[in-house]
Amino acid sequence: MAQINPHINFNGNAEEAFGFYKSVFGGEFAKIVRFKDLSSPEYPIPENEADKIMHIALPIGKNFLMANDVPESMGPTNENENRSKISVSAESKEEADKIFNGLSAGGQIEFPISDSPWGTYFGMFRDKFGIEWMVDFDSRNSGKM
Numbered sequence: 001m002a003q004i005n006p007h008i009n010f011n012g013n014a015e016e017a018f019g020f021y022k023s024v025f026g027g028e029f030a031k032i033v034r035f036k037d038l039s040s041p042e043y044p045i046p047e048n049e050a051d052k053i054m055h056i057a058l059p060i061g062k063n064f065l066m067a068n069d070v071p072e073s074m075g076p077t078n079e080n081e082n083r084s085k086i087s088v089s090a091e092s093k094e095e096a097d098k099i100f101n102g103l104s105a106g107g108q109i110e111f112p113i114s115d116s117p118w119g120t121y122f123g124m125f126r127d128k129f130g131i132e133w134m135v136d137f138d139s140r141n142s143g144k145m
Contacts, residue, residue, distance in 0.1 A: 002095060005057075007087040008067040011076050014053040017060040021058055021065060030064060033118060035071070039104060043117050048072070054118070085124070085132040093121050096137040102134075103127050 010017060022029070035145035036050035052069035066087055070076070100113040106128035113123025113135060121137040 002091065002099060004062065005064045005066055005087045005089065007085040008065075009065055009070050009084065012052055012069050014056055014067045014069045018053075018056050018065075018067060019059060024087070025058065025060050025065075027059050030059050032056050035069075038117050040117070047070075063087045085134050087134045087136065090135060090137040093137050093139075096121055096123070097134050100125070100135040103133055 008017075009016075017031070032053065034050065034051050035054045036047045038054060039045040039050070041071040049069075049071055052071075053067065055066065055068055057064045057066045063130035088096075088099055090099060096113065100123045104123075104125040104127065107125050109123070109125045111122065113121065116122040118138070119138070121139075122134065124132075124134045126132050
């Protein structure tokens with residue numbers, strides 16, 4: 001069965017925020033990926049964004065609190081609204097497709113579900129009610145962030 005985790009967007013201070021969250025919840029980060037870790041000829045990363053967080057995950061109980069810094073090219077995140085998404089970690093590619101296709105029906109697809117540059121099967125959309133979702137399947141660790 002799929003697992004749901006909160007995901008927060010930051011304007012360049014995700015690492016600072018997650019240091020704070022870690023001080024409150026304890027534990028160790030399950031994953032930290034910086035934009036420079038994804039740099040390639042197909043996906044060049046501007047130098048001013050290289051050390052920003054592309055993905056960070058802090059386990060809290062059986063779930064994860066996750067986040068990223070929004071690249072400047074996408075414009076600033078409104079810090080009073082629309083800065084969080086619901087992230088669904090699917091247990092299979094088929095489940096990811098079912099969830100993505102079902103929830104995105106009538107909504108606006110922001111990133112079609114497909115193999116991502118960071119190695120997972122990923123898609124992102126706003127559903128017909130305006131709620132933002134991300135669907136992910138990672139075959140390397142059974143869908144867990």
